[in-house]
Amino acid sequence: MRTKWIIALAICLNACVATPIRGTGDLGLIIERDVGRVKIIDTSANKKLATINGLGDLSHASVVFSRDGRYGYVFGRDGGLTKVDLLKQSVEKRVLQAGNSIGGAISQNGRYVATQNYTPGGIKVFDANTLQLVADIPATYGDGQLSKVVGLVDAPGNQFVFSLFDAGEIWVADVTNPAKPEIQKFPAGKQPYDGLITPDGRHYIAGLFGEDGLALLDLWHPEQGVKRILDGYGRGEEKLPVYKMPHLRGWAVAGTRAYLPAIGHHELLVVDTQSWKEVGRIPVAGQPVFAITRPDGRQVWVNFAFPDNGYVQIISTESQQIIKTLQPGRAVLHMEFTPRGEAAWVSSRDDNHVTIYDTQTLQAVTEFPASAPSGIFFTHRAGKIGF
Amino acid sequence: MRTKWIIALAICLNACVATPIRGTGDLGLIIERDVGRVKIIDTSANKKLATINGLGDLSHASVVFSRDGRYGYVFGRDGGLTKVDLLKQSVEKRVLQAGNSIGGAISQNGRYVATQNYTPGGIKVFDANTLQLVADIPATYGDGQLSKVVGLVDAPGNQFVFSLFDAGEIWVADVTNPAKPEIQKFPAGKQPYDGLITPDGRHYIAGLFGEDGLALLDLWHPEQGVKRILDGYGRGEEKLPVYKMPHLRGWAVAGTRAYLPAIGHHELLVVDTQSWKEVGRIPVAGQPVFAITRPDGRQVWVNFAFPDNGYVQIISTESQQIIKTLQPGRAVLHMEFTPRGEAAWVSSRDDNHVTIYDTQTLQAVTEFPASAPSGIFFTHRAGKIGF
Numbered sequence: 001m002r003t004k005w006i007i008a009l010a011i012c013l014n015a016c017v018a019t020p021i022r023g024t025g026d027l028g029l030i031i032e033r034d035v036g037r038v039k040i041i042d043t044s045a046n047k048k049l050a051t052i053n054g055l056g057d058l059s060h061a062s063v064v065f066s067r068d069g070r071y072g073y074v075f076g077r078d079g080g081l082t083k084v085d086l087l088k089q090s091v092e093k094r095v096l097q098a099g100n101s102i103g104g105a106i107s108q109n110g111r112y113v114a115t116q117n118y119t120p121g122g123i124k125v126f127d128a129n130t131l132q133l134v135a136d137i138p139a140t141y142g143d144g145q146l147s148k149v150v151g152l153v154d155a156p157g158n159q160f161v162f163s164l165f166d167a168g169e170i171w172v173a174d175v176t177n178p179a180k181p182e183i184q185k186f187p188a189g190k191q192p193y194d195g196l197i198t199p200d201g202r203h204y205i206a207g208l209f210g211e212d213g214l215a216l217l218d219l220w221h222p223e224q225g226v227k228r229i230l231d232g233y234g235r236g237e238e239k240l241p242v243y244k245m246p247h248l249r250g251w252a253v254a255g256t257r258a259y260l261p262a263i264g265h266h267e268l269l270v271v272d273t274q275s276w277k278e279v280g281r282i283p284v285a286g287q288p289v290f291a292i293t294r295p296d297g298r299q300v301w302v303n304f305a306f307p308d309n310g311y312v313q314i315i316s317t318e319s320q321q322i323i324k325t326l327q328p329g330r331a332v333l334h335m336e337f338t339p340r341g342e343a344a345w346v347s348s349r350d351d352n353h354v355t356i357y358d359t360q361t362l363q364a365v366t367e368f369p370a371s372a373p374s375g376i377f378f379t380h381r382a383g384k385i386g387f
Numbered sequence: 388m389r390t391k392w393i394i395a396l397a398i399c400l401n402a403c404v405a406t407p408i409r410g411t412g413d414l415g416l417i418i419e420r421d422v423g424r425v426k427i428i429d430t431s432a433n434k435k436l437a438t439i440n441g442l443g444d445l446s447h448a449s450v451v452f453s454r455d456g457r458y459g460y461v462f463g464r465d466g467g468l469t470k471v472d473l474l475k476q477s478v479e480k481r482v483l484q485a486g487n488s489i490g491g492a493i494s495q496n497g498r499y500v501a502t503q504n505y506t507p508g509g510i511k512v513f514d515a516n517t518l519q520l521v522a523d524i525p526a527t528y529g530d531g532q533l534s535k536v537v538g539l540v541d542a543p544g545n546q547f548v549f550s551l552f553d554a555g556e557i558w559v560a561d562v563t564n565p566a567k568p569e570i571q572k573f574p575a576g577k578q579p580y581d582g583l584i585t586p587d588g589r590h591y592i593a594g595l596f597g598e599d600g601l602a603l604l605d606l607w608h609p610e611q612g613v614k615r616i617l618d619g620y621g622r623g624e625e626k627l628p629v630y631k632m633p634h635l636r637g638w639a640v641a642g643t644r645a646y647l648p649a650i651g652h653h654e655l656l657v658v659d660t661q662s663w664k665e666v667g668r669i670p671v672a673g674q675p676v677f678a679i680t681r682p683d684g685r686q687v688w689v690n691f692a693f694p695d696n697g698y699v700q701i702i703s704t705e706s707q708q709i710i711k712t713l714q715p716g717r718a719v720l721h722m723e724f725t726p727r728g729e730a731a732w733v734s735s736r737d738d739n740h741v742t743i744y745d746t747q748t749l750q751a752v753t754e755f756p757a758s759a760p761s762g763i764f765f766t767h768r769a770g771k772i773g774f
């Protein structure tokens with residue numbers, strides 16, 4: 001009898017100790033790309049809470065969060081979709097859902113997680129609780145071929161929007177009823193290679209590898225089809241060697257302006273988001289990769305491709321001038337702001353550390369070790385369209 | 388011996404049962420104004436989780452959240468500041484910090500909670516963890532008189548911005564070091580009665596009871612002082628009986644436009660946020676109280692003063708037309724959107740219920756009882772400047 005009590009107590013104590021009661025609004029995940037791990041971090045205490053192993057190939061990994069902020073869905077390059085419990089600090093579920101995958105998204109209502117796959121080409125939609133497959137949408141075109149899928153984002157109305165690299169199309173899938181997804185297809189141009197959605201969830205933009213310019217779809221008016229914008233931005237007219245294709249979702253939008261990496265040039269393009277015309281260029285230290293807006297829109301932080309990837313430059317959106325150049329470490333891969341923007345976390349892959357900056361003083365506050373850190377993702381993304 | 392085990396087990400089981408392990412990103416609080424209670428709610432399950440008693444006079448109550456989303460700070464009319472633990476579902480701490488109070492704010496870094504007080508006039512700053520007083524800033528003016536304080540908001544840089552009704556001033560207090568708050572004072576005009584900050588945290592605007600127009604302070608350029616905008620908006624030129632002074636923080640900002648209640652008129656004013664000039668008016672069903680933007684900026688939801696307070700009207704920001712009129716119940720006091728905007732929660736005081744709408748179909752999804760519900764506050768406010 002006493003043994004039973006002890007076992008019961010042990011189970012309960014274990015549950016109590018293993019899962020401290022705490023909020024999830026100040027948590028996040030950092031990818032350790034070389035070792036298939038993620039770190040759970042705390043942006044109030046500025047420290048690491050735990051390290052979770054066994055997530056497979058994280059060489060091009062990204063994360064979305066459940067709407068309660070408890071779970072991170074980690075999309076691995078190897079097709080692995082791993083649901084990490086940030087409170088129990090463990091892997092809740094993991095499925096290998098494709099052979100070659102490149103990211104994912106979560107629906108507006110938080111019920112569905114979608115992955116975008118190169119092989120087999122298409123998207124798959126999973127129940128966010130169980131990771132059970134609820135919809136398989138192959139990216140078929142031509143004579144039954146399958147296209148690689150890129151640029152997957154969520155949009156209001158429980159829509160997923162994505163681009164078909166080989167088919168040259170943009171698809172909009174409404175998964176309100178995942179048993180019968182409603183799909184609209186739009187010709188986009190040659191070889192869309194990435195996509196982004198504006199912070200309001202209205203405009204979807206795909207970059208075109210096969211021709212100049214970008215493809216713009218106004219999701220408030222899909223009947224108007226895709227428009228071409230920013231001719232000269234694309235990869236077709238290759239003026240300089242491009243060391244790393246910039247992520248389109250690395251565009252910064254602040255007020256009525258977007259700041260985007262000029263492909264192959266040491267410049268940021270400044271674009272008016274009403275007309276989608278270029279209105280200026282800002283010279284920077286290298287080929288920009290990510291341009292990210294501080295949450296109040298007063299600064300844009302930029303990192304760079306090799307060989308200038310040891311710098312981060314900070315631009316004032318008011319003066320359009322660089323106000324500071326930071327050197328966080330070698331191979332800066334990603335930056336993430338805390339929800340209200342008082343701090344920025346920066347990963348330096350080749351120096352194996354993450355640096356936390358005060359965005360007011362622009363001084364480093366602290367630094368901690370991580371193994372080849374790449375993407376940094378905070379749970380407040382759960383509440384933001386397109387994240 | 389066995390008794391000890393049973394007690395230990397009981398304590399642990401109690402802890403386990405009382406505080407379920409869960410995320411906090413989908414939680415919120417609803418004020419039950421007549422009975423001094425708050426309800427803890429879950430926006431994923433669309434239901435009430437718990438009711439917390441003993442919060443005093445909640446007749447003009449508001450809430451801010453800790454940066455981890457676990458705690459709600461409830462500001463009561465009687466000067467009560469109550470820290471509610473949304474996970475343990477209990478009052479963590481409560482202080483009576485003034486005789487007559489009218490809301491509060493939390494600093495950008497989440498460390499300080501401030502209250503704005505009528506009696507004694509001023510703001511008080513508390514440690515967000517302990518609720519210990521860390522700064523007392525009396526609103527002194529003239530011959531040592533104390534002014535009522537209104538329109539308190541947080542701004543980037545750990546600033547609190549607020550207006551002095553009797554002194555006719557706007558103050559900006561930097562509490563980065565709360566032992567030595569740095570205070571800047573600006574003449575604002577006669578009798579500022581409420582204030583708001585734009586979503587980017589740049590512009591602070593105070594309404595003036597004693598004259599026409601509004602007072603605008605650009606926090607990026609405080610050296611330029613206060614400018615007068617929107618002459619004719621103020622309360623000075625009283626054309627119609629005003630049944631309820633609209634909350635300034637009920638302004639909706641979508642894209643480059645702000646939608647604001649026209650005082651005393653059955654209209655929303657449309658204002659360009661670059662020039663701060665009026666660019667249009669939208670006729671509505673009554674005197675507007677709150678105008679709130681759906682997170683994607685595509686709709687503005689408006690409620691009204693007596694006798695039209697049984698309606699909510701939904702305006703398309705694209706067409707500037709009313710697309711639907713809802714009748715959620717009698718005396719609609721407040722509305723809150725879920726973080727990504729798929730749902731809106733609406734409180735009907737005199738029908739004692741809260742109605743949840745699908746913002747896509749504009750149909751009611753469900754409804755639940757609450758005692759004279761007023762303000763509805765979701766935890767994602769923790770990540771938003773000015774909330």
